[in-house]
Amino acid sequence: MHITRLKLIQFRNYEQLDIPFYPGVNVLYGRNAQGKTNILEAIHICGSGKSFRVSSDSKTVMDGKEGAYLFAEYLEEEEERSIEVLLRRDRKKSLKIDGIPAKNMRELLGNLFVVIFSPEDMKMAKEAPALRRGFLDGEISKIRPSYVDALKNYAKIIAQKNAVLKKQSGRDIGGVLDAFDAQLAGYIRIILKNRHSYTEKLNRLVRETHRAISGGEEEISIEYKATIPEDAIPEALARCRQRELAEGGCTAGPHRDDLEIRLNGKDIRVFASQGQLRTLMLAVKTACLDILRESTGHTPVLLLDDVFSELDRTRKQNLLKTLEGIQTFITTADDADARLLSRARLFYVENGKVREMKKKTK
Numbered sequence: 511m512h513i514t515r516l517k518l519i520q521f522r523n524y525e526q527l528d529i530p531f532y533p534g535v536n537v538l539y540g541r542n543a544q545g546k547t548n549i550l551e552a553i554h555i556c557g558s559g560k561s562f563r564v565s566s567d568s569k570t571v572m573d574g575k576e577g578a579y580l581f582a583e584y585l586e587e588e589e590e591r592s593i594e595v596l597l598r599r600d601r602k603k604s605l606k607i608d609g610i611p612a613k614n615m616r617e618l619l620g621n622l623f624v625v626i627f628s629p630e631d632m633k634m635a636k637e638a639p640a641l642r643r644g645f646l647d648g649e650i651s652k653i654r655p656s657y658v659d660a661l662k663n664y665a666k667i668i669a670q671k672n673a674v675l676k677k678q679s680g681r682d683i684g685g686v687l688d689a690f691d692a693q694l695a696g697y698i699r700i701i702l703k704n705r706h707s708y709t710e711k712l713n714r715l716v717r718e719t720h721r722a723i724s725g726g727e728e729e730i731s732i733e734y735k736a737t738i739p740e741d742a743i744p745e746a747l748a749r750c751r752q753r754e755l756a757e758g759g760c761t762a763g764p765h766r767d768d769l770e771i772r773l774n775g776k777d778i779r780v781f782a783s784q785g786q787l788r789t790l791m792l793a794v795k796t797a798c799l800d801i802l803r804e805s806t807g808h809t810p811v812l813l814l815d816d817v818f819s820e821l822d823r824t825r826k827q828n829l830l831k832t833l834e835g836i837q838t839f840i841t842t843a844d845d846a847d848a849r850l851l852s853r854a855r856l857f858y859v860e861n862g863k864v865r866e867m868k869k870k871t872k
């Protein structure tokens with residue numbers, strides 16, 4: 511699939527924008543703070559309903575305005591499709607898919623597929639496990655929207671169980687905890703099955719892409735570290751009971767799991783350079799794209815925000831080779847990078863305006 515047109519009204523620093531885009535690589539080029547990333551953000555909102563930079567929609571509405579409008583037109587095979595998003599400061603956002611109002615955000619998933627790489631993603635590899643779990647859950651939800659329900663229900667029961675454990679004060683709460691555990695077991699099974707199978711695919715594909723980008727110099731491995739084994743969930747929950755009572759909270763389960771990422775056998779969190787982290791995250795994102803393509807039959811749109819800094823020339827060129835056949839949006843402030851992308855369409859971004867540079871770069 512590929513985006514053919516993007517319209518924005520009062521979104522970030524865009525008073526009004528109406529611009530065509532092309533299959534292949536679209537480069538958004540310009541000085542800092544001109545609105546390049548804002549375009550990626552708008553496309554991401556049309557695909558996923560969410561910004562990748564802020565949790566509150568109202569921050570993306572132009573300062574001093576009450577609402578913003580986003581419209582993305584795209585081709586899925588030969589079919590023309592569209593997504594419209596209306597953001598308002600004081601109300602929930604509303605959506606239209608192919609001109610028809612959507613009831614909720616879940617309806618949006620499974621239409622315009624996007625995968626984003628932004629500098630923020632580097633945190634995923636290095637910082638708290640919650641970021642890695644969030645990443646896994648986000649990617650799985652794109653393929654299987656019903657997974658979101660299992661996650662929500664699991665989190666709700668964990669919160670209730672935690673509240674009971676916290677307030678126990680010597681009461682016999684064994685029966686209540688048994689009832690919670692019986693409900694939890696079903697959701698844990700769904701979550702673990704999906705996370706294990708996604709991680710296995712991710713590991714296989716990341717290894718291939720990572721070798722291609724790094725020139726085969728480095729070996730990566732990704733493994734899901736579960737606190738509860740998938741094949742003995744009720745038994746594991748029962749074994750946790752004493753510790754849960756002593757600590758006054760749930761001590762194991764998918765909300766405590768992690769992804770372990772190793773580079774040449776060493777833990778990435780304590781060892782990798784910035785360039786190695788960036789290469790790893792690019793490989794992860796391209797693998798996510800391949801998984802989405804494999805599972806849905808559609809090639810997602812790839813958004814690469816400022817990917818080139820910290821990559822040497824060989825890695826940049828290797829990365830570009832892996833993007834064949836994928837509509838990709840790349841932001842860069844460096845005109846040398848823009849020149850490297852000889853077959854790309856170039857757009858000059860300045861102060862909330864976008865101008866297509868008709869002549870292809872050399």
Ligand SMILES: Nc1ncnc2c1ncn2[C@@H]1O[C@H](COP(=O)(O)OP(=O)(O)OP(=O)(O)O)[C@@H](O)[C@H]1O
Nearest residue numbers: 522523542543544545546547548569570571572573
């Ligand atoms: N809600 C808003 N209303 C108006 N302008 C905004 C809003 N949010 C951000 N901006 C403006 O958008 C610009 C930043 O845009 P963006 O983040 O896309 O920069 P960029 O071109 O990607 O820069 P860099 O190369 O530094 O990453 C800034 O000028 C900022 O003031």
